[in-house]
Amino acid sequence: MPDRFRAFILRKQGETVTYEVEQVPFSMLPEGDVLIDVEYSSVNYKDGLAFQPHGKIVKSYPFIPGIDLSGIVVRSKDPRYRAGDRVLVTGYELGVSHFGGFSEYASVPGDWLVPLPQGFSLKSAMAIGTAGFTAALSIHRLEASGLSPSNGPVLVLGASGGVGSVAVAMLAKRGYEVVASTGKTSEHDLLHRIGAGEVISREAVLEDSKPGLGKQRWAGVVDPVGGRSLSAVLSCVQYGGSVATSGLTAGTEVSATVYPFILRGISLLGIDSVYCPMEQRLQVWDRIAGDLNPEESLDSITNVIRLEELPETLHQLMEGKHIGRTVVAVSSQ
Numbered sequence: 001m002p003d004r005f006r007a008f009i010l011r012k013q014g015e016t017v018t019y020e021v022e023q024v025p026f027s028m029l030p031e032g033d034v035l036i037d038v039e040y041s042s043v044n045y046k047d048g049l050a051f052q053p054h055g056k057i058v059k060s061y062p063f064i065p066g067i068d069l070s071g072i073v074v075r076s077k078d079p080r081y082r083a084g085d086r087v088l089v090t091g092y093e094l095g096v097s098h099f100g101g102f103s104e105y106a107s108v109p110g111d112w113l114v115p116l117p118q119g120f121s122l123k124s125a126m127a128i129g130t131a132g133f134t135a136a137l138s139i140h141r142l143e144a145s146g147l148s149p150s151n152g153p154v155l156v157l158g159a160s161g162g163v164g165s166v167a168v169a170m171l172a173k174r175g176y177e178v179v180a181s182t183g184k185t186s187e188h189d190l191l192h193r194i195g196a197g198e199v200i201s202r203e204a205v206l207e208d209s210k211p212g213l214g215k216q217r218w219a220g221v222v223d224p225v226g227g228r229s230l231s232a233v234l235s236c237v238q239y240g241g242s243v244a245t246s247g248l249t250a251g252t253e254v255s256a257t258v259y260p261f262i263l264r265g266i267s268l269l270g271i272d273s274v275y276c277p278m279e280q281r282l283q284v285w286d287r288i289a290g291d292l293n294p295e296e297s298l299d300s301i302t303n304v305i306r307l308e309e310l311p312e313t314l315h316q317l318m319e320g321k322h323i324g325r326t327v328v329a330v331s332s333q
């Protein structure tokens, strides 16, 4: 084991957050049952918020962000894990109040660990990461609420982003008719290649909007976008259909009438990947490794960067310019 390791550190000076890849001592790591040699992390919207001085994610500085990691157990006080085990962590307090995955080593509670699912490498597990897990959890919840491929088209909002692109690939794999909504005309071909039958603009979703009831178009909706887009789709969900809402890239405020809820029996499902209970978490990872596995499409939506390249990707993400998933190869210098 080396004396020090490399980590992407955020520091706050006044109203400014500064960042640097630094060599840090092991004494800087928080208490944890399991020490992990981190091989890969991934970049999520929440990391972009953590990078902002007023993002309301990071509680204290200096801080190592990164809400995802995969790696190899170095040592463990938790009897469920031992040196050499391949594991991943997404969510909980990782990269929020507990040092995260943009670091060559991490020390975490054993309760946060998920054994690397069958058929996944440490790298492909991070191509899924929090965003892909959220896509899968959204589909899992929509199906528990009655969605099946025979019900009709499923709309994916924010389809070129992390949650959206993985949702398109997973739904296509499951045999759904997928309609992808994106603001990026440059990404239409990519979305068709990963399984969208139709690609529509952001504006087309907003234009469908009616204050009360609109045309019944969607059997289900995967919504990592929120705001006006969510307001617009609610009136266009088919009788008995559901919307799985996970995100806020278009805003946090939603306006709706009760009509689609009380006249069409639609449901709005809240999706939280962070504290998703372990039993459901493992079930969803089993599905990601099974019937939802987007393996044929994963490479075409995944970009790999080094720790030093994080600032550029985090800026792109906050400017709405990020495409698909970005994996961070943490251990490569």
Ligand SMILES: C=CC(=O)SCCNC(=O)CCNC(=O)[C@H](O)C(C)(C)COP(=O)(O)OP(=O)(O)OC[C@H]1O[C@@H](n2cnc3c(N)ncnc32)[C@H](O)[C@@H]1OP(=O)(O)O
Residues within 6 Å of the ligand: 044, 045, 046, 049, 055, 056, 057, 067, 130, 247, 248, 273, 274
């Ligand atoms: C991967 C996941 C995601 O990407 S989720 C999307 C990214 N997350 C966010 O954008 C959240 C950023 N946080 C905020 O904007 C704010 O913290 C807030 C709006 C969620 C709440 O801020 P506010 O100042 O209004 O209230 P408090 O900080 O006093 O909290 C009120 C109450 O809520 C609890 N709480 C705060 N943050 C969270 C959270 N992330 N998840 C669940 N609950 C949260 C907080 O503990 C307070 O409850 P209490 O019972 O009083 O402790």
Ligand SMILES: NC(=O)C1=CN([C@@H]2O[C@H](COP(=O)(O)OP(=O)(O)OC[C@H]3O[C@@H](n4cnc5c(N)ncnc54)[C@H](O)[C@@H]3O)[C@@H](O)[C@H]2O)C=CC1
Residues within 6 Å of the ligand: 043, 044, 045, 046, 130, 131, 134, 157, 158, 159, 160, 161, 162, 163, 164, 183, 202, 224, 225, 229, 245, 246, 247, 248, 249, 250, 251, 271, 272, 273, 274, 317, 320, 321, 322, 323, 324
């Ligand atoms: N609830 C949960 O557990 C989770 C929530 N999220 C949330 O989901 C959202 C998406 O996350 P990622 O896919 O990782 O981010 P991303 O940045 O990769 O994708 C965001 C998508 O939203 C689109 N977008 C931006 N502004 C928009 C607007 N005004 N109208 C419509 N679309 C717009 C972008 O073009 C992009 O396609 C974020 O808000 C994130 O915080 C993500 C993972 C877990």
